[in-house]
Amino acid sequence: MWPSAETLRSIKEASESVASTRRPWRVFLDLSGFSIPSSTTEATTRLAHNLTYFLSNYCILLLLIFLLTLFRHPLSLLLFLILFAAWYFLYFARDDLPFALLPLALATLVALFATAVWLNLLLSAAVGAIVVFLHAALRTTDELVGDDQESPYGPMLGVGDSPAAGAYVPV
Template sequence: MTTYGTIPTSTAPSASSSSSPLDYISRAKERGRSALATRQPWRQFGDVRALSLPRSLGDSYIRIRTNAAYFAMNYAIVVLGVVFLSLLFKPVSLIVFIVCTVLWCFLYFLRDVPLVIYGREIGDRAVLVFLSIFTLVALLLTKATTNVLVSLMIGLVLVLIHAAIRRTEDLVLEGEAEGPGKWYTPLP
């Protein structure tokens, strides 16, 4: 039976059609928003009244583990900020860092579908290894590897200090854990 003059109502994309760049950008924006939504308020992160020295090594471990789960996105922003600041006076390294960050975002973090090159599907592990090697070689070529490693260590030390001295009694931990047994699962 022919249905001349009707408008198809199916909005499901066909398997053969590829996504437009605008669809990809809007998905990337949505994922970025959802990732940043896990960031806790900076006022709560920097609350001076919530700082105190831990009573024991076990207490500091529990604080670090709980704060790492609760403030994970804040800590990632702090570490990336320290790395970015360390590269401000090395413009070539900063450009390479930004290019590597974009590659990581598009090829690893923001991908919905498997990566296919020349008809072959590339697994996540292969992409991870390739991007790691590429980033390392690119930073070695710009002679900024020491600078980046030192800034990563400084960022890590800052994060560990904050996580150890930030009390956890006022944190609301419901629904924060992705699953049991992960290293970032908050402790009650």
């Protein structure tokens, strides 16, 4: 039972869509782009911008951290790689409303508790959250290029010489 050409085409389009939102790793890991924020406001602005700008990179990083914690459990690692593939092909690669959400969620929960790796998941989520938080807070946003809609503040920020939306104007 081979997949149809339409199924393969939709998988390819979904893969390209995911890959297009991922930022280059050399930009993500560029050490010259890191500095300590001067204020809490600057840190929160960096957090908001970097979390939206590098979202795909952060998701991949969290997944890798989780998979690294499973190396001591090869059977669990194999099971979760199969589950990740199932999630991708049955949920994320489809444009229509997939009916596989509930069975996939249940299968994932059963796998977490049956393989006793839920503690690994919690540990990797905590470590991953710390890594993502530190990267997002310390990564400067000056040289990051993105259009206005990618900004965490959306169209509120002005573009070019135009004032920001909601700016004070003389009456």
